Amino acid sequence: MMHARSSTDNSTLAQQQAIRAVEAALGPKAVTTDAQDIAPWLTDWRGRFHGRTAAILSPDSVEGVAQVMRFAAEHGVPLVPQGGNTSMVGGATPPADGSALILSLRRMNRIRSIDPAAGLAVVEAGVILADLHAAAAAHGMRFPLTLGARGSATMGGLASTNAGGTQVLRFGTMRGLVAGVEAVLPGGEVFDGLAALKKDNRGYDLDHLLIGAEGTLGIITAITVCLYPAVVQRAVAWAGVPDPETALSLLRRLERASDSVESFEIIPGDSLALVLQHIPGTRAPLAGPHAWHVLIEATTANAAAEAPAVLLERVLGAAITDGLVADATIAASEAQAEAFWRIRDSLSAAERASGPAVQHDISVPVATMPRFMIEAAAAAEARFPGTHATAFGHLGDGNVHFHVRAPAGVDATRWYGEDAPGVTRFVHDLVVAAGGSISAEHGIGQMKRAELERLSSPARLASLRAIKAALDPQGLMNPGKLLGLAETPRAP
Known part of the structure; x- marks a missing residue:
C-alpha cells in the first residue's frame, strides 16, 4: 500500500x-x-x-x-x-x-505471577531475561535458559525467535519452556492462551505457531514459562580433546553416567586464542595447547544426589585414563566457573575484534556434526583461499556457529558486499546436503530470507506463505522478515 x-x-x-x-x-x-x-x-x-x-x-x-x-x-x-x-x-x-x-x-515489563508449587511464571514480553532469573531465584526456582545477551534480551523476543542458549541439551528451546502464550493478532484481537494446559486438542496449536514466528503473525505480549527448582550444586569443567568426534564420545559417556549435564560446549583452539588475545582478563584454563576444548556444566537440585563435581571428576578421570581427554580441570570456585563461561560468551566479541567474518547458525544431526565441522571447514577454506573456517557451540544438540573469517588485510566493505554472500551460499549448500537447517536458533530475520527461499522445499514455502496470508492479510507484521527476498547487509 x-x-x-x-x-x-x-x-x-x-x-x-x-x-x-x-x-x-x-x-x-x-x-x-x-x-x-x-x-x-x-x-x-x-x-x-x-x-x-x-x-x-x-x-x-x-x-x-x-x-x-x-x-x-x-x-x-x-x-x-x-x-x-x-x-x-x-x-x-x-x-x-x-x-x-x-x-x-519494553514498557510491558511486569512479572505477573510466580507459582513455585506449580513451577510456572507469567511474564510480560518486555521482561529482561536476567530479571526473570533473579525473580525466580528469590522463590527458590530457576528459569533454565541463558545466553550471552541475558542482560538485555526480553522474554517476548526469546519466544518470538524460539531462542536456544547453552542449556538446550537438558531443557530444550523456548518452545519446550513456554506453557502458554498471550498475543495480539494483526487485526487487534487478543489471543489468551496463558493457561498452562497439559492437554488441549482444540485444533492447531496457536501458541507454538506464534513461538518462532519472529513477530510476523502477531505480537506476543506475555508468556507462561516453566520454572525448575534452583540449583543447589553445580560444577563446571574444561577439557582438552583432539577432535569433535572425541568430544561427542565424551558427551555420551557423561549422559550414560548421569542426567545432570545441562551444557556441553565445544570450542576450537584457535577461537580460544582469539579470546585470550582480544578479551582483557581472560586466561587459558589448561596448560599447553589443545586442538579442541569442551566446556561442561553439570547441576543438581537435590542435595542428596551425587555432587556434580564428583560426577565430572569420575567421568573425566576415566576419560583421561582411556585417552579420550588429554587434560581437564574442574573449576575450584564460582569465580573460576564464571571465568570459564566468560571465555565461551566472549567468542563472538573476540572474533569481531579480529576482523570481518560471516557467521552461520546451523544444525545437522548430532551424530554427523563432528565430521561436518571438520569437512565443511576444510571445504570452505579450499573454496575461498585465505579464509579461515571454525565452528563452536552446542555440540550436544547438533547446533554450532560456523564462522568463516575473511583473509587478512581485506577491505571489510568490499568483502561483505562481494565475497561473503558466496561464502554463505556455499556453507548453506553443505548444510542442506547434510540434512540440516540454515537457522538453528537465531531465526531467519532479514539476513537469511533469500537463502530460505532458495533452499526450502516448495511445500515448506507454500505453507509458510499461506499461514502468513491467512493471519496477516494486510502484510503489516514485521515486514521484510522471514519471507521475501533479502537485501545485502551493509558492513559494520
Missing part, C-alpha cells in the same frame, strides 16, 4: 494519523518521535542492518498493544515489534525506507 509523504517530515500521512491516534489513546509516554531517542533502535546488534522510522510506539498493557494494532490496521501502517533488539539476523530492525513504525514491548 502506497501512502503520500507528509510535507513537513519523512513520515507518511497514514503514519502520522496512526501516531496521533496512539498518543490520544495511550498518552505521550507511548509515542517517541525524537530522532536522537529513536536512533539507538534503528540498527541491529551486529551493525549489519540499518533502518528508519517515524516513531516508536510503546504501549504498557495488552489492551494498549491491541489499540496500537487496530490503529495500524485502520491506517495500513506496518509495525516492527522490538524487545531488547538483540537479534542476530536483523529481525527487529525497521525497513530502510521508513515504511514501518517500531512497536516496542
Whole structure:
C-alpha cells in the first residue's frame, strides 16, 4: 500500500494519523518521535542492518498493544515489534525506507505471577531475561535458559525467535519452556492462551505457531514459562580433546553416567586464542595447547544426589585414563566457573575484534556434526583461499556457529558486499546436503530470507506463505522478515 509523504517530515500521512491516534489513546509516554531517542533502535546488534522510522510506539498493557494494532490496521501502517533488539539476523530492525513504525514491548515489563508449587511464571514480553532469573531465584526456582545477551534480551523476543542458549541439551528451546502464550493478532484481537494446559486438542496449536514466528503473525505480549527448582550444586569443567568426534564420545559417556549435564560446549583452539588475545582478563584454563576444548556444566537440585563435581571428576578421570581427554580441570570456585563461561560468551566479541567474518547458525544431526565441522571447514577454506573456517557451540544438540573469517588485510566493505554472500551460499549448500537447517536458533530475520527461499522445499514455502496470508492479510507484521527476498547487509 502506497501512502503520500507528509510535507513537513519523512513520515507518511497514514503514519502520522496512526501516531496521533496512539498518543490520544495511550498518552505521550507511548509515542517517541525524537530522532536522537529513536536512533539507538534503528540498527541491529551486529551493525549489519540499518533502518528508519517515524516513531516508536510503546504501549504498557495488552489492551494498549491491541489499540496500537487496530490503529495500524485502520491506517495500513506496518509495525516492527522490538524487545531488547538483540537479534542476530536483523529481525527487529525497521525497513530502510521508513515504511514501518517500531512497536516496542519494553514498557510491558511486569512479572505477573510466580507459582513455585506449580513451577510456572507469567511474564510480560518486555521482561529482561536476567530479571526473570533473579525473580525466580528469590522463590527458590530457576528459569533454565541463558545466553550471552541475558542482560538485555526480553522474554517476548526469546519466544518470538524460539531462542536456544547453552542449556538446550537438558531443557530444550523456548518452545519446550513456554506453557502458554498471550498475543495480539494483526487485526487487534487478543489471543489468551496463558493457561498452562497439559492437554488441549482444540485444533492447531496457536501458541507454538506464534513461538518462532519472529513477530510476523502477531505480537506476543506475555508468556507462561516453566520454572525448575534452583540449583543447589553445580560444577563446571574444561577439557582438552583432539577432535569433535572425541568430544561427542565424551558427551555420551557423561549422559550414560548421569542426567545432570545441562551444557556441553565445544570450542576450537584457535577461537580460544582469539579470546585470550582480544578479551582483557581472560586466561587459558589448561596448560599447553589443545586442538579442541569442551566446556561442561553439570547441576543438581537435590542435595542428596551425587555432587556434580564428583560426577565430572569420575567421568573425566576415566576419560583421561582411556585417552579420550588429554587434560581437564574442574573449576575450584564460582569465580573460576564464571571465568570459564566468560571465555565461551566472549567468542563472538573476540572474533569481531579480529576482523570481518560471516557467521552461520546451523544444525545437522548430532551424530554427523563432528565430521561436518571438520569437512565443511576444510571445504570452505579450499573454496575461498585465505579464509579461515571454525565452528563452536552446542555440540550436544547438533547446533554450532560456523564462522568463516575473511583473509587478512581485506577491505571489510568490499568483502561483505562481494565475497561473503558466496561464502554463505556455499556453507548453506553443505548444510542442506547434510540434512540440516540454515537457522538453528537465531531465526531467519532479514539476513537469511533469500537463502530460505532458495533452499526450502516448495511445500515448506507454500505453507509458510499461506499461514502468513491467512493471519496477516494486510502484510503489516514485521515486514521484510522471514519471507521475501533479502537485501545485502551493509558492513559494520
